[in-house]
Amino acid sequence: MRFYELFIAFKYLKANLRQSIIITIAITIGVALIIWIPSINLSFFGDLIDKSVSSAPNITITKELDTFKRNKSSFDLFFADRTLLLKDQVQTRKRNIKSYKQIMNQVKHVEQIEAMAPFVSEQGFIIKAAEERGAQVRGIIPELETKVVDIEKDIIRGGIKNLGINDIVIGVTLAEKLNAEVGDRVTVTGPRGISRNLKVIGIISTGLRSKDEFQVYVSLKSGQQVFDLGNDVNGIGIKIKDIYEANKVAAELREITGLNVDSWMEDNKQILDQINRFKLIIVFINFLIIFSAASSITSVFIMLIASKAKEIGILKSMGAKNHSVMAIFIIQALFLSLLAYVLGIICAKLLLMWYASLIAQAGETFLTSEVPVFRISPQYAVLAFFYSTVTSILASVIPSYQAAKLNPVEAINA
Amino acid sequence: MHSGAEKTLIKMENINKIYKGVQPVHALKDINLTIRKGEFLTIVGPSGSGKSTMMHVLGLLDTPTSGKLHYIGQETSKWNEKQKAEFRNKEIGFIFQAHLLLPEFTALENVLMPYYISRKTNSKMKDRAKEILMLVGLSDKLYSKPPQLSGGQNQRVAIARALMNNPSVVFADEPTGALDQQTSADIYNLFRKINSEENMTFIIVTHERNLAQKADRIIEIVDGKIIRDEIMSSYN
Ligand SMILES: Nc1ncnc2c1ncn2[C@@H]1O[C@H](COP(=O)(O)OP(=O)(O)O)[C@@H](O)[C@H]1O
Ligand SMILES: [Mg+2]
Numbered sequence: 001m002r003f004y005e006l007f008i009a010f011k012y013l014k015a016n017l018r019q020s021i022i023i024t025i026a027i028t029i030g031v032a033l034i035i036w037i038p039s040i041n042l043s044f045f046g047d048l049i050d051k052s053v054s055s056a057p058n059i060t061i062t063k064e065l066d067t068f069k070r071n072k073s074s075f076d077l078f079f080a081d082r083t084l085l086l087k088d089q090v091q092t093r094k095r096n097i098k099s100y101k102q103i104m105n106q107v108k109h110v111e112q113i114e115a116m117a118p119f120v121s122e123q124g125f126i127i128k129a130a131e132e133r134g135a136q137v138r139g140i141i142p143e144l145e146t147k148v149v150d151i152e153k154d155i156i157r158g159g160i161k162n163l164g165i166n167d168i169v170i171g172v173t174l175a176e177k178l179n180a181e182v183g184d185r186v187t188v189t190g191p192r193g194i195s196r197n198l199k200v201i202g203i204i205s206t207g208l209r210s211k212d213e214f215q216v217y218v219s220l221k222s223g224q225q226v227f228d229l230g231n232d233v234n235g236i237g238i239k240i241k242d243i244y245e246a247n248k249v250a251a252e253l254r255e256i257t258g259l260n261v262d263s264w265m266e267d268n269k270q271i272l273d274q275i276n277r278f279k280l281i282i283v284f285i286n287f288l289i290i291f292s293a294a295s296s297i298t299s300v301f302i303m304l305i306a307s308k309a310k311e312i313g314i315l316k317s318m319g320a321k322n323h324s325v326m327a328i329f330i331i332q333a334l335f336l337s338l339l340a341y342v343l344g345i346i347c348a349k350l351l352l353m354w355y356a357s358l359i360a361q362a363g364e365t366f367l368t369s370e371v372p373v374f375r376i377s378p379q380y381a382v383l384a385f386f387y388s389t390v391t392s393i394l395a396s397v398i399p400s401y402q403a404a405k406l407n408p409v410e411a412i413n414a
Numbered sequence: 415m416h417s418g419a420e421k422t423l424i425k426m427e428n429i430n431k432i433y434k435g436v437q438p439v440h441a442l443k444d445i446n447l448t449i450r451k452g453e454f455l456t457i458v459g460p461s462g463s464g465k466s467t468m469m470h471v472l473g474l475l476d477t478p479t480s481g482k483l484h485y486i487g488q489e490t491s492k493w494n495e496k497q498k499a500e501f502r503n504k505e506i507g508f509i510f511q512a513h514l515l516l517p518e519f520t521a522l523e524n525v526l527m528p529y530y531i532s533r534k535t536n537s538k539m540k541d542r543a544k545e546i547l548m549l550v551g552l553s554d555k556l557y558s559k560p561p562q563l564s565g566g567q568n569q570r571v572a573i574a575r576a577l578m579n580n581p582s583v584v585f586a587d588e589p590t591g592a593l594d595q596q597t598s599a600d601i602y603n604l605f606r607k608i609n610s611e612e613n614m615t616f617i618i619v620t621h622e623r624n625l626a627q628k629a630d631r632i633i634e635i636v637d638g639k640i641i642r643d644e645i646m647s648s649y650n
Contacts, residue, residue, distance in 0.1 A: 004530035015518040314514050317475055318528045318575075319503020321496055408475045412514065 003322050008315075009331035012308070019304050020332075023297055024082060024340045029390050030293035031344025034384040036351045038282045039377045045275045045351070047207075047372030053264050055206045057117070057148045057237030058246050061107075061253060062260045063097050096232035097259070104236060107256050112240040112249045117144035118233040120223035123214040126170065127187040128178040135174060135216045137188060139223015139233075148239045151217070158182040158202030165219050169202035188218060190226040198222065266364070282380075290387050300393040301358060305329055305399040306414075312403050313411030325404035326397065333396035337388040344384060348376055423615055424449040424472060424489070427479035431467050431638075442466040442478070443638040454606065454611040456626040459635035460557030466587050466617045468635065472617065473506050473585045474498045481499045486544060503531050509586040513568040515560040521547060521571045522556040528579045537546065546574040549604065573601065575582070577608065584613040591621065602628060 001007060003329045041390060058358045071371045082260060100118040107113065120139030125132055142163040146152055151160050151169075170178075180186055180200050198218060205212055224230065240249050246263035265272060305312075312325050336362050352374040406414070424447075431442035441464045449455060470476040470566050471483065474490060483490045485501070493501070502508075507528075515524045525543040547553055550570040560568050569592060576584050584605075590598035602625050605616050620626050627646070634642035 001530040002533055002535060004527075004533070007530065011518045242583045310514070311516055314516060315527075315531070316499065317473070317502065317508050317510075317514075319501075319531050321499045324531075407477075409470050412510070 005327040005331060006058050009328045009335070012328070013332050013335065016304060020336060023333075023342065023392075024073050025337050026293050026296050026300070027340030027392065028343040028347060029386050030289050030391075031341050032347035032351060033207055033289050033382040034286050035124070035345065035348035035376055035380045036205075036355075037285060038279075038380045039348065040355055040374060041278050041282075041354055042377045042380075043274070044372050045271055045278070045367050046375075048271055049268060051206060051208045052268055053243060054150060055208055056102065056264060056267070057156065057210050057265050058240045059238040059253065060235050060241050060262045061097070061103065061257060062235035062262070066304055067085065096229060097235060098232050100233045100236055103257055103259070107238075107253055108133055110249065110252060110256070111240065112245055113238055114241055115144070115147035115239040117141060117148040117237050118220065119145065119235055119237055120220060120227060121228060121234050122190065122223075122225060123226045125189045126174065126178060127189065128180050128184065131178045133174060133177055134214070135170075135188075136214045137190075137216050137218060137223060139218050139220040139227075139228065141220050142217075145217075145237070148237045153262040154204040154206045155202050157202070157206045160202045160204075160217060161218060163201065163219050166198055167201045167219065168198035168222075169204060169217040170200060171212040171215045172203050172205040173209070174216065175200070175203050177213075188216070188222070188226055190228065192228050194226050194228055196222055196226055204312050213344065286387075287385070290391065293387075294391040294395060297391055298398075301329070301333065301395045302399045305396075305403050309403060309406070309411050309414035312406070313408045313414070316404075316408040322404040326400040329396045329400035329403075330393060333392040334389065337392035341388045344388065345381065352376065417445050421451040422448055423451040423453075423485070427480075427482040427484070427485040429471060429478045430470060430484060431464070431476070432479045441638050442471065442481070445481070445638075445640060447633070447640065447643070449583075449615065450618065452609070452615055454609045454616045454630045455618070455633065456629040456631070457617065457619045457633045457635060458621070458623070458626050459508050463635045464638040465635055467638075469617070469619060474502055475508070475626055503528060503581060505582045507579070507584040509569075509576045509584065509589045511591060512590045513560070513565070513572040515568055515571055515575070517560045518537040519611050520557045520559055521552060521563065521574075524560070524571055525574045525578050528575060532579060543574070543578060546577050548569070550574050550601070566594070566597055569593060570597075570601070573604075577614075580612070581614070585616065586616065586618040588619050590625070598622065598625060605647065 028402075034114075035278070066228055076369045097118075104116050104118070108116070117140060119136075124135060124137040127133075127134045142161055146160065155169075155171060158169070163169060168188065170180065170186070175181065178186065182200050182203060185197055186200060187195050187197050202217075204215070204217075218226070220233070222233070238249075238253075240246060243264065246265045249264040250261045250266070315325060315328075317321075356372075356374045393413075403411070425444050426447040429442055429445040430440070433439040433441055437639055445468065452642060457468065459465050466478070471478050474493075477491070485505075486529075490498070490501075515521075516527065519527070522540070525547060526539065529539050544553070547556060550573055552567060552570055552574070555563060555567060555571075558567075560571070564573065569589060573586075573589060576586070586605075590601055593601065605618070606628065608614050609616050618629070626632055627639070630646055632642065632644045632646065633640055635642075
């Protein structure tokens with residue numbers, strides 16, 4: 001038999017079923033916890049980030065007053081225009097970009113940029129019959145906007161591609177509150193009292209409460225009319241290739257345009273910071289889990305191997321070499337740890353499903369309107385794999401080494 | 415009677431074994447002994463005289479404190495653990511006082527174990543193991559595990575295991591102590607048969623005078639020293 005160690009190892013696994021089960025359970029619990037706890041939170045935050053990132057441009061260029069302050073020359077330039085100085089005190093005025101086409105031309109060579117779309121975004125009211133609701137009104141050029149933000153994936157009824165000057169797309173919660181459906185007409189009113197009567201052509205559901213309850217899309221032209229912007233826009237939304245490069249690209253665009261540039265990473269800084277803080281805590285928790293599981297596994301292995309001293313002596317008297325004796329126990333440990341890893345993944349998955357059902361039962365969540373999809377974090381699945389194999393190897397190597405180096409007579413008499 | 419017995423198999427030169435401890439035990443004292451290939455040798459002596467110790471040293475299971483042990487002209491103190499293990503596997507069969515079988519494995523698997531450890535692959539070996547088990551009268555217990563067998567049956571499995579790899583020497587430390595007279599006699603006859611047919615060397619520790627008398631040579635140990643080394647006239 002080429003690998004008699006395997007043969008003996010599996011015989012022992014079966015013969016010492018109780019210890020095998022104890023070790024497997026100990027490792028399984030460790031694996032499940034190592035994966036489960038971070039997966040809940042990373043799924044939750046990840047979901048929040050996914051939804052935030054996918055429902056807003058990666059980078060937004062706007063014009064703000066502090067841009068003037070930083071840029072002395074343009075500050076002077078604009079200051080020469082006394083009317084602007086007055087208008088600066090008006091929120092809506094100071095944020096406008098007059099020549100968005102020029103800016104888009106200025107930055108279009110930037111490597112990372114995949115798509116750009118000008119937009120108008122202001123607060124207004126949506127009225128249908130007796131219902132009146134505040135909303136974030138976003139005026140867009142649908143062909144451009146849908147390339148920057150995948151709005152179409154959130155459309156649950158109707159569409160957005162054909163958003164014309166007389167059309168509007170609204171969030172699903174808002175639609176419910178207004179009792180509005182595709183085909184109904186609603187009125188949009190801006191802060192200066194300019195109104196437009198528009199037809200609902202689509203309903204969106206993003207899963208983000210802030211969007212579903214407050215977001216509406218109109219055509220850029222309608223937006224400019226309602227908010228009395230003439231041909232100006234509030235900003236330009238940009239989609240980039242690698243979203244984690246957003247801060248770098250934003251800095252570059254700031255340099256080129258001298259305008260205010262925000263990246264999704266800055267906008268979601270709180271969530272990202274929270275994730276990093278959380279990961280730190282997890283390192284600590286996982287260390288405790290690993291330490292306690294590892295020490296219990298080690299003690300079981302020490303007992304198991306000590307109880308096999310006589311057999312080890314017998315095997316050695318027949319010519320089994322030290323490394324073979326060790327292999328017999330390490331194979332058992334490895335097999336159990338792999339088995340426990342698979343079981344641990346299954347347990348983690350079940351625990352996540354159970355947790356999701358708890359959240360679903362609780363009904364409301366606070367930042368998102370649906371239960372996030374709880375996925376096993378691949379990163380922690382890998383960590384758990386190393387944990388399970390490394391601890392079991394360590395737990396078996398030391399006692400089996402000690403047992404293997406006994407001389408056969410000592411071992412037999414042990 | 416024994417052709418080729420002139421060849422020296424084992425040579426002990428001034429072997430001492432001292433068990434260290436609070437009270438060191440000088441278990442073997444300046445042992446000098448030459449054993450030829452094919453010999454059938456018994457060792458007798460009172461309890462605690464050092465018989466088992468000598469078997470362990472001879473069987474490379476334990477190392478002497480001083481002195482030299484030669485196997486087929488080679489000095490074994492230079493061998494490392496691996497070489498000793500390989501030598502034990504190929505050339506030595508060991509039968510202990512207590513049967514010392516692996517309780518998780520069937521009789522057949524126990525007998526095959528030395529062969530498994532050799533890592534050879536030969537499908538005929540299972541048949542050989544079965545034959546040996548038949549030889550020791552256990553052909554109906556192939557798949558029984560040690561806890562299901564009697565002491566005598568287990569000892570016979572251990573004997574079969576010692577013969578499995580066709581070693582050049584079998585060490586048996588009171589192999590029939592737990593067996594009834596008839597079975598003991600049968601087993602001795604079996605040893606003798608294999609000894610004469612295969613020229614396999616047997617070194618047997620025994621308390622039973624009448625069995626010891628059947629050997630070619632009797633060695634008597636008292637207090638760690640050989641006090642008698644007698645070649646039996648009937649075999650000369
Ligand atoms: N592992 C050991 N440690 C210490 N003393 C031992 C050990 N094994 C045997 N002895 C001692 O060595 C002497 C010889 O023992 P042993 O070889 O077992 O004798 P026998 O087999 O002839 O009865 C005895 O005094 C015994 O107590
Ligand atoms: Mg003894």
